[in-house]
Amino acid sequence: MFLAIREIWYSKLRYFLIGLIMVLITWLVFMVAGLANGLSADNASAIDRMNADYFVMQKDAEGKLNRSQISKIQWKGVSQQTKDKNATPIGMKMTSVLKLGTTKKMDITAFAVDINGFIAPKVIVGSSIKFLAKGEIVIDQSLEQEGIRIGDWMVDSNSEKKWKVVGYTTNNSYSHSPVIYMNQATWIDWTKQDSYNAVVLRGMESQKIKLNKELELVSKKRVLQSTPGYKEEQGSLEMMIAFLFIIASFIQAVFFYVITLQKSHQFGVLKAIGATTKYLVRSVVGQIIVIASISVLVSIGFTYATSLILPDSVPFILEKSTFAGFSVLMIMVSLLGALLSIYQITKVEAIDAIGRVE
């Protein structure tokens, strides 16, 4: 580190510039990652926030909630094998609704839940979900922005069924559409059938449940990923992040390779006066670790500052684990970029120092 630190200090501008590029890239990585996290939570927060571990679904539904259908008999079969009410049915349907008396349609997702079960949402305005009666619904607060108030009536545009809004929940969406909750009686009345989409399970003994051939146990994570649009959205953001890491690696590689080439005579002199290749490699690796670490720390600060000034409507969530993981990865990727320079250093021979004027 003796050489590494002194050189960075001497060529401040040069190392500041490469550091700045690294800061910008890392900053962008964190921003895109935060956005990916935020969108993921925003997309299907009704599933994400559900206190559930597994879903029982039809096998051929491939984890897609809207494709699965569970009959009353199948539901009873599952619930008999669990205790403490650790199983509860869920019905869901994506539809469009309008406020009675207006013509503006809105896409929503309806969830039918047992109002005494563990997936019944918390009502933040209005009476408790336990008192939700037939024909009444609790809606996600985001619909308030569409002008819907407690006491309004909403109409399903297909079936012409009318429901009365009696309360708000918060942060419940599915496939980026707000979720409305209804009880099972409303559901049966609406869909004209006594079946659900899935059985939601919680607790560790879920995995022991015996299911017949048509059904399968699906983890909550897979249900999330099977939400319409979820994979496509996350996939494109993840691709951006991956590319940023590749770019970061190449930039470091090119920068350190060029300055190593430029310094090959100097490395020759150092070798001639007794520096081993190992010592010189350690010095370059040390420089990269110093530059990458400082860049990562600065960009964490920038990301945090940006998150404070972002408007609330931008979904942005960054967890410590994401910061930590990507920080380590960024430093690793930088070191990968150093391999080219290390190879160059091993090739320099001490003899280069003799008989040449710099």
Next chain:
Amino acid sequence: MKSMVTFERVSKVYGEKTNQTAALKDVSFSVNTGEFVAIIGPSGSGKSTFLSMAGLLLSPTSGNVFIENEIITNLKEKDRANLRLQKIGFVFQASNLIPYLTVMDQLLLIGKLSRSRKDTKQKADRLLEKLGLSHRKHHFPSQLSGGEKQRVAIARAWMNDPQIILADEPTASLDSKRGREVVEMLASEIKRKEKAGIIVTHDERVLDLCDRVLMIKDGELQIG
């Protein structure tokens, strides 16, 4: 008096089979402690090759090189680097200082490389004092004159108290007065501390400071 560097029928051939050029042909030579030898010769005569082999930077194609009667022809690169560090002090043409190290750090680096933490600082201070560079301690090479740079290079070469001093055209970038001063410094240190010195030079004005003058011509060593 014992011999420090010995060449035994050393040859060096560059190139592949078809276009071989012999840089050195069957050279035998020895330099003893307290002896300062000058090597002269036209460009391309093999002077640099000669010095590189004495400094363990090159291996001979045939023949053997001994340092303090130990054969070093077949040593690994890592051991050579170590031996260079311990036994050999280089003074290069155009000083070849590390641009981003201050004068003091140039010397401390040698201490770092040889892992001898103890008293490197005092030693560096003493050397700089002796070479009249104390006031330049915290300057970078770009702030020094040519003569000062070359004196720093000499201080660096002396840092590990090497037994052998090798100088590659140390006066090339200096005017004749400064050049002579630099060679005088080398010569007096070699005499006083019983070291062995080899200087490759074009500069005939400093030859009187050397004990022996050898001439290389077309890869062959002749008594000058």
